[in-house]
Amino acid sequence: xxxxxxxxxxxxxxxxxxxxxxxxxxxxxxxxxxxxxxxxxxxxxxxxxxxxxxxxxxxxxxxxxxxxxxxxxxxxxxxxxxxxxxxxxxxxxxxxxxxxxxxxxxxxxxxxxxxxxxxxxxxxxxxxxxxxxxxxxxxxxxxxxxxxxxxxxxxxxxxxxxxxxxxxxxxxxxxxxxxxxxxxxxxxxxxxxxxxxxxxxxxxxxxxxxxxxxxxxxxxxxxxxxxxxxxxxxxxxxxxxxxxxxxxxxxxxxxxxxxxxxxxxxxxxxxxxxxxxxxxxxxxxx
Numbered sequence: 001x002x003x004x005x006x007x008x009x010x011x012x013x014x015x016x017x018x019x020x021x022x023x024x025x026x027x028x029x030x031x032x033x034x035x036x037x038x039x040x041x042x043x044x045x046x047x048x049x050x051x052x053x054x055x056x057x058x059x060x061x062x063x064x065x066x067x068x069x070x071x072x073x074x075x076x077x078x079x080x081x082x083x084x085x086x087x088x089x090x091x092x093x094x095x096x097x098x099x100x101x102x103x104x105x106x107x108x109x110x111x112x113x114x115x116x117x118x119x120x121x122x123x124x125x126x127x128x129x130x131x132x133x134x135x136x137x138x139x140x141x142x143x144x145x146x147x148x149x150x151x152x153x154x155x156x157x158x159x160x161x162x163x164x165x166x167x168x169x170x171x172x173x174x175x176x177x178x179x180x181x182x183x184x185x186x187x188x189x190x191x192x193x194x195x196x197x198x199x200x201x202x203x204x205x206x207x208x209x210x211x212x213x214x215x216x217x218x219x220x221x222x223x224x225x226x227x228x229x230x231x232x233x234x235x236x237x238x239x240x241x242x243x244x245x246x247x248x249x250x251x252x253x254x255x256x257x258x259x260x261x262x263x264x265x266x267x268x269x270x271x272x273x274x275x276x277x278x279x280x281x282x283x284x285x286x
Contacts, residue, residue, distance in 0.1 A: 004045035004096035006107040030114020030145040036082040041094030041107045052077035058090030114144035117179035119187040137163035145181040152176040
């Protein structure tokens with residue numbers, strides 16, 4: 001026979017025929033204002049005829065919860081709790097007792113202000129190899145509750161414990177990214193994934209360099225052809241410059257030239273006429 005003990009403490013291995021230590025764990029529950037949450041308190045006791053009562057603690061002020069707010073059945077009690085103001089968030093304690101005595105410590109439930117998580121930010125895509133893509137983001141506020149992350153790619157839903165995914169894509173497509181907790185999902189962060197082998201930043205300041213490998217190959221080919229053509233033209237020019245020019249044949253004096261010279265001699269009494277000189281050489285005299 002023993003007094004009531006919280007069942008989740010028994011399951012965690014913290015109880016062994018003696019009351020558990022006082023640093024027992026708390027269950028954390030997130031709730032919006034005016035949202036009703038259901039808290040279930042279950043104990044182990046012998047005998048099992050148990051009575052319950054609930055308390056609320058906020059900043060050191062301990063108060064009793066009216067019995068009309070909860071129901072008891074055997075070794076289980078259920079409380080429906082609705083926070084209305086900021087002062088309604090705190091720690092709820094479930095106490096139990098039987099014929100042996102009272103529970104040494106309560107089952108504890110912490111109620112915190114919670115909501116949907118914030119939108120993911122600064123998401124970046126990488127084309128790893130061929131059709132494999134990596135996406136990484138920065139998580140926002142979790143809404144006060146544990147969150148996970150979801151990527152919607154076409155009809156596929158990819159879940160991850162961190163804002164990081166690696167998956168295969170056969171063609172460019174838009175991807176919707178979400179943060180999800182018990183209260184719902186964040187606003188989507190939609191990015192367009194391109195398969196070009198370069199990073200594409202999609203955060204607040206967008207700066208990306210898209211250079212297709214095909215364009216790079218064409219540019220390199222054009223540059224190579226241009227260099228080859230230039231080299232051929234330079235070689236032809238140098239060969240032409242090194243070839244010596246052919247000498248012009250000596251020009252034979254014409255009859256007109258001698259006639260002109262004869263006219264010049266007639267006008268110059270100091271010169272022997274060309275006609276006389278020719279007759280002398282040939283032996284002809286007038």
